[in-house]
Amino acid sequence: MTKSQEHDIGGHHLNHKQVSVLEKVFAHPVSHSVTWHDVTTLLDALGTLEEKHNGSWHLTIGGQMQVFDPNHGKELSTQQVIDLRHMLAAAGLEPGA
Numbered sequence: 001m002t003k004s005q006e007h008d009i010g011g012h013h014l015n016h017k018q019v020s021v022l023e024k025v026f027a028h029p030v031s032h033s034v035t036w037h038d039v040t041t042l043l044d045a046l047g048t049l050e051e052k053h054n055g056s057w058h059l060t061i062g063g064q065m066q067v068f069d070p071n072h073g074k075e076l077s078t079q080q081v082i083d084l085r086h087m088l089a090a091a092g093l094e095p096g097a
Contacts, residue, residue: 010046010093018042023095025085034076039084046093062091 006013009022021042024031040057043049047061057068066087071077076084088094 009095010091012046012093014042014045018045019095022088022093025081025088026095030078030081032075032078034081035074036070036076037074039076046088046091059087061087061093064090 006015007019008014009019014022017038018041021034021038024034025039025042040049043059043061047059050058050060052058055070057070059066059068064087066083068080068083071080
């Protein structure tokens with residue numbers, strides 16, 4: 001990947017796809033098409049993501065830890081998108097920041 005294809009957000013180098021997912025997480029109104037696959041790709045670039053034996057995911061970004069319990073669908077629930085948005089914002093990882 002060339003430097004022109006990377007985006008620096010909060011000191012993290014993200015590719016175009018990861019930036020697109022980040023923008024979707026921060027979209028108003030809340031997007032209902034944020035998939036777990038896309039989010040895990042983004043979160044792997046921003047912090048530590050660990051799947052536990054019970055299926056929950058522990059996300060750590062900048063010293064903050066949040067537990068997400070994936071629903072059975074492939075998309076995040078509205079509340080999960082909001083929770084993720086708050087965590088990313090608290091870590092200074094908003095698009096355009």
